[in-house]
Amino acid sequence: MTKFLVIASSKGGMGKTTTAINLGTALTVFGRDVIVVDCNFSAPNVSLYLGAPNISTTLHDVLDNDKDITDALYMHSMGLKIIPASPSLKDNKKIDHVKLSKLLKSLSGKADFVIIDSAEGMDDVAISSIKLGDEILVVATPELPSISDALRTIKLAQKYKKKVRGVILTRVYEDELELSKKQIESILETPVIALIPEDETIREAVKIKNPVTHTHPSAPSSQSYKELASELLGEKYVESVEKQDTLMDYAMKRLGLK
Ligand SMILES: Nc1ncnc2c1ncn2[C@@H]1O[C@H](COP(=O)(O)OP(=O)(O)OP(=O)(O)O)[C@@H](O)[C@H]1O
Numbered sequence: 685m686t687k688f689l690v691i692a693s694s695k696g697g698m699g700k701t702t703t704a705i706n707l708g709t710a711l712t713v714f715g716r717d718v719i720v721v722d723c724n725f726s727a728p729n730v731s732l733y734l735g736a737p738n739i740s741t742t743l744h745d746v747l748d749n750d751k752d753i754t755d756a757l758y759m760h761s762m763g764l765k766i767i768p769a770s771p772s773l774k775d776n777k778k779i780d781h782v783k784l785s786k787l788l789k790s791l792s793g794k795a796d797f798v799i800i801d802s803a804e805g806m807d808d809v810a811i812s813s814i815k816l817g818d819e820i821l822v823v824a825t826p827e828l829p830s831i832s833d834a835l836r837t838i839k840l841a842q843k844y845k846k847k848v849r850g851v852i853l854t855r856v857y858e859d860e861l862e863l864s865k866k867q868i869e870s871i872l873e874t875p876v877i878a879l880i881p882e883d884e885t886i887r888e889a890v891k892i893k894n895p896v897t898h899t900h901p902s903a904p905s906s907q908s909y910k911e912l913a914s915e916l917l918g919e920k921y922v923e924s925v926e927k928q929d930t931l932m933d934y935a936m937k938r939l940g941l942k
């Protein structure tokens with residue numbers, strides 16, 4: 685059964701797209717089939733982050749021309765599939781959110797996970813993305829303004845009776861200027877399920893237009909995204925999944941015998 689995960693935040697620039705593509709790639713490391721859909725039409729960055737700015741068919745084309753959504757499905761590194769929105773200014777127009785919802789629902793059965801990189805704020809498109817989610821993952825940084833916005837997102841999800849799986853804290857320095865995990869959980873009454881550190885390698889990965897989980901699998905942020913995938917799947921994360929271990933090595937590690 686396909687699970688729809690919505691990556692949400694009321695505030696922009698918190699790390700939604702970074703999380704969508706890296707959690708997506710991390711889930712593929714665990715052998716899952718994943719589609720990341722760019723539903724942030726005001727800042728459609730998925731294709732830019734993944735080095736595919738000139739794709740022939742985008743989600744906009746599908747919406748405008750009644751195409752099948754799979755016409756805009758592209759395979760990226762490590763088997764991650766993406767459905768990009770158009771980064772072109774000429775396509776910057778109001779989106780028919782009812783049609784969009786219908787199209788997204790048609791992805792059911794086509795992957796293990798559909799990850800929606802949603803728009804900031806609370807417009808019709810952001811709300812219809814949240815309504816589609818089986819689980820909502822709220823992205824925030826550990827500062828008060830961001831946590832206050834995260835609270836709005838959580839309340840919005842709750843209004844539509846959606847399960848908020850947890851908060852993903854990004855760009856974490858773990859210094860005294862930040863709110864602690866405990867403080868954040870108490871303000872939001874929601875568990876923090878990942879701490880993604882501030883990590884220079886993310887910038888390097890953006891430069892070479894790839895997910896950091898793919899280009900720098902051992903980087904601190906990559907490890908954290910894989911731990912998040914492991915948490916969501918309820919499966920133990922074994923680092924050697926990506927290394928050239930024999931099947932026997934891998935099986936023994938999974939069983940805790942090595
Ligand atoms: N853990 C991190 N360490 C360092 N830089 C990061 C980290 N996470 C995200 N960034 C950087 O922060 C910036 C914003 O990230 P991103 O584009 O993922 O945010 P967003 O929420 O999708 O933004 P928007 O609201 O515009 O869609 C990017 O430059 C990204 O490279």
Ligand SMILES: [Mg+2]
Pocket residue numbers: 700701702724727729801
């Ligand atoms: Mg984004």
